[in-house]
Amino acid sequence: MSKAASIDRIEAQALRRQQIAFCVLTTSLFAALLLLHTHFSYLLGEPSEGVIVILAFACSIKIIEWIWLLRQRSGISERAARISTAISIPVMFLLAGFLAVLTDRDDVPYFVLLAIPILQCAYRFGLIATAITIAASVGMIFTWAQHFFGTHPPARPTEFLESGMISLVYSLMGVLVWYLVHQLEIKQARLYRNMMELEATREKLLAEERLAAVGRLASGVAHEIRNPVAMIASSLATAAEASADTEEREEMFAIAAREAKRLEILTNDFLTYARPSKPQRSLFPLGEIMNHVVSMTRVRAAERSIEVAYQPSGETIFEMDAMQVEGALVNVSFNAIDATPEGGRIIFRIRSDDAMLAIDIEDSGSAIAEAHLVRIFEPFFTTKPSGTGLGLAIARTVARAHGGDLWVSQNLNGAVVFTMTLMVRAATQDENGEPAYGQGSDY
Numbered sequence: 001m002s003k004a005a006s007i008d009r010i011e012a013q014a015l016r017r018q019q020i021a022f023c024v025l026t027t028s029l030f031a032a033l034l035l036l037h038t039h040f041s042y043l044l045g046e047p048s049e050g051v052i053v054i055l056a057f058a059c060s061i062k063i064i065e066w067i068w069l070l071r072q073r074s075g076i077s078e079r080a081a082r083i084s085t086a087i088s089i090p091v092m093f094l095l096a097g098f099l100a101v102l103t104d105r106d107d108v109p110y111f112v113l114l115a116i117p118i119l120q121c122a123y124r125f126g127l128i129a130t131a132i133t134i135a136a137s138v139g140m141i142f143t144w145a146q147h148f149f150g151t152h153p154p155a156r157p158t159e160f161l162e163s164g165m166i167s168l169v170y171s172l173m174g175v176l177v178w179y180l181v182h183q184l185e186i187k188q189a190r191l192y193r194n195m196m197e198l199e200a201t202r203e204k205l206l207a208e209e210r211l212a213a214v215g216r217l218a219s220g221v222a223h224e225i226r227n228p229v230a231m232i233a234s235s236l237a238t239a240a241e242a243s244a245d246t247e248e249r250e251e252m253f254a255i256a257a258r259e260a261k262r263l264e265i266l267t268n269d270f271l272t273y274a275r276p277s278k279p280q281r282s283l284f285p286l287g288e289i290m291n292h293v294v295s296m297t298r299v300r301a302a303e304r305s306i307e308v309a310y311q312p313s314g315e316t317i318f319e320m321d322a323m324q325v326e327g328a329l330v331n332v333s334f335n336a337i338d339a340t341p342e343g344g345r346i347i348f349r350i351r352s353d354d355a356m357l358a359i360d361i362e363d364s365g366s367a368i369a370e371a372h373l374v375r376i377f378e379p380f381f382t383t384k385p386s387g388t389g390l391g392l393a394i395a396r397t398v399a400r401a402h403g404g405d406l407w408v409s410q411n412l413n414g415a416v417v418f419t420m421t422l423m424v425r426a427a428t429q430d431e432n433g434e435p436a437y438g439q440g441s442d443y
Contacts, residue, residue, distance in 0.1 A: 012075025018123070019081055022088075023066045026116050030059035033109065051102050058095060085124045089117040089133065097140060106148050106159050111141055111166065118170055122178035134174045138167040225266065228259040235259070270379075270390065279321035279401050286316050286350070286357070289326050294348060297333040306340050310348040318357060318424040320402060325422065328398035331391035332361050332406070332418050338384060339365035339416065357424045360409070362417045373408060395420065 034055040069076070092113050099110040114137040121133040141163045149155035232255075238244060239252035294310045301308050336346050344364040351358040368376060375381045377396050382389030396406040403423030410417035 009075060012077060014075070015078060015081045016069055016072055016075040019076065019084060020066065020069045022085075022116070022120055022123075023062055023069060025119075026088075026092075027059055027062040027066060029113060029116065030055055030062060033112075034059060036109070048102055051099060054095070054099060054102075082124060085120045089120060092117045093136065093140065097144075100144055104148070106145070106152070106156070107162070108144060111137075111144075114140065115170060115173065118174040119177055122174050123181050127175075127178055127182075130174050130178045134171050137170050141167055225263065228263045228266070231259040232256045232263075277324075279324055279398075281319045281321055283317050283319055284322040286318050286352075287312055289322055289329070290348065290350070290359075293326060293329045293333060296330060297337065297346065300334065301337050301340075301346060304337070304340075304342045306337060306343070307345045308348075309345065316352065318352075318422075320357075320422060320424045321398075324398045325402070328395035328406075328420065329359065329361075331395045332420065335391055336361050336363035336365075336416075336418070339363050341365060352424075355423065356404070357422045359420045359422075360417050361420075362410070362415060364414050365416055367411045367413045367416060368408065373411065376408070377406070 034052070037052060037055070096108075096110045096113040100108040103110075118130070118133050118137060122130045142160075145159055145163050149159070235252040235256040239249040239256075244252070290310065290312070294308060298308045333346065333348075340346055340363040346364075347360075347362040349360040349362070351360075372381075372383060377392050378389075379393040380389040392406070399406040399420050399422060404421035406418065406420045408416065409419035
């Protein structure tokens, strides 16, 4: 979903909530008037059947509208909200006037309904429309007083005073609500502009960071390629000299071949990092992968008398790309060997459930320096005299391609832990003994 579509959706949902609020307020007023007529008739007098039917019908219509708005999960448009408000305003005026005629009282309680159109107009339309609605409400209140005392003399000045007070309250209420909404719209527009500026700045920073990353990557590639190419060129030039004997030429050719092989490994590692292949997931026993990784680690660690400990976790079958995961673990374990002093120890631990697999590789080397810790997963960053600096970067790429990550979960002297998580899905056995998917998460 685009940013513009996301903003439109948020605004549509906000309009829906506003209309629901007005609907609840109107329904509550109808229900309160209906309750007063049916349970407190001594205050308003015995109501006619017409009044009860009209109030009940109006309340039912608003409840239906309320239910419809609740079902509009994605919101409503500005146009729909304005049309609904434009229809509601004259209907409320007609209802208030019709109910006043039916009851024929000097103190008409139904003029409280006129507050709804004023609030709606102040919230949804401008100051002029609000002023017209206020004027219409005041006019209706005084017109009814004039009409009632014209047919039921004598006139009571207190009723006109009461009508004036109600009109003043409605006027102040309408203007105040319009002002508050207007100020809110100004702040909202300012906030929207600030958000757009912040988003533009963020995009600019991301673009600059991407350019900087490309620059660092290009610099690393150039640096790593330059040395073997220079050695190959120098060796071939030396071998081509007329004064070089057979033994010297063979030595130079061997150096060139070794550097060419190094260049090939570097290129393959770089392509693996730069263009990671999508995991080809299949059901595979975790124990088989771990046994192979641990065996390879033991063979290499034995050269420096490093102990490798691993507690098998059983024959759990997971859906993953076994080749990618195994390669990533080998990269991390070989990195642990390089960091572990002679006679040290490397420990493999596994934690898993139906949806997530976590593999800890702990070495007994020194804590990683803070300056190196923040860059340890950058491509071409290495503190070793040899190596491409791509092993950990490739391992993290594989982990993230499987929905997990790779990070240093503990950094202490004698206990440095790299944790790789993989979002996988365990398989159990069905009635026939065949692997069947567990209830892990989908991806």
